Amino acid sequence: xxxxxxxxxxxxxxxxxxxxxxxxxxxxxxxxxxxxxxxxxxxxxxxxxxxxxxxxxxxxxxxxxxxxxxxxxxxxxxxxxxxxxxxxxxxxxxxxxxxxxxxxxxxxxxxxxxxxxxx
Numbered sequence: 001x002x003x004x005x006x007x008x009x010x011x012x013x014x015x016x017x018x019x020x021x022x023x024x025x026x027x028x029x030x031x032x033x034x035x036x037x038x039x040x041x042x043x044x045x046x047x048x049x050x051x052x053x054x055x056x057x058x059x060x061x062x063x064x065x066x067x068x069x070x071x072x073x074x075x076x077x078x079x080x081x082x083x084x085x086x087x088x089x090x091x092x093x094x095x096x097x098x099x100x101x102x103x104x105x106x107x108x109x110x111x112x113x114x115x116x117x118x119x
Contacts, residue, residue: 001077002075002077002084003015003018003076003077004018004048004050004074004075004076004077005074005075005076006066006067006072006073006074007066007072007073009062009066011052011063011066014052014053014055014059014063015050015051015052015053016051016052016053016108017049017050017051018048018049018050018077019048019049019050020046020047020048020049020076020077020078020079020080021046021047021048021049022044022045022046022047022080022119023044023045023046023047024041024043024044025041025042025043025044025045025118026039026040026041026042027039027040027042028040042118043118043119044118044119045114045115045117045118045119046076046078046085046087046114046115046119047112047113047114047115048074048076048089048112048113048114049110049111049112049113050110050111050112050113051108051109051110052108052109052110053108054099054105054106054107054108055105055106055108055109056104056105056106057104057105057106059106060096060106060109063109064096067091067094067111070090071088071089071090071116072088072089072090073086073087073088073089074086074087074088074089074113074115076113087115087116087117088115088116088117089113089114089115089116090113090114090116091111091112091113091114092111092112092113092114093111094109094110094111095109096109
């Protein structure tokens with residue numbers, strides 16, 4: 001099963017954890033004096049949290065290249081619909097550090113992939 005592709009590259013084998021969050025977006029949100037919420041629902045946006053396994057230098061270079069753009073195509077497994085869905089995403093902050101320079105391995109990488117459009 002493919003959990004996650006960035007562009008045409010399947011990175012399922014790189015993953016240690018894969019979590020899909022469904023973020024609700026609201027506008028004009030606030031509470032009145034009675035404490036009741038008054039807001040307009042805009043939509044739900046998928047946010048995918050990933051954590052990789054430790055990566056080789058080649059795997060890390062591939063992943064960093066895929067995630068380095070301002071936006072990219074993501075095909076992801078949606079557990080709500082039990083199908084794969086493709087959309088345009090961007091990523092949150094991401095860092096990378098060596099597990100060992102002498103062995104050429106990187107520690108796990110964690111980041112969020114956030115959809116530009118609502119579901």
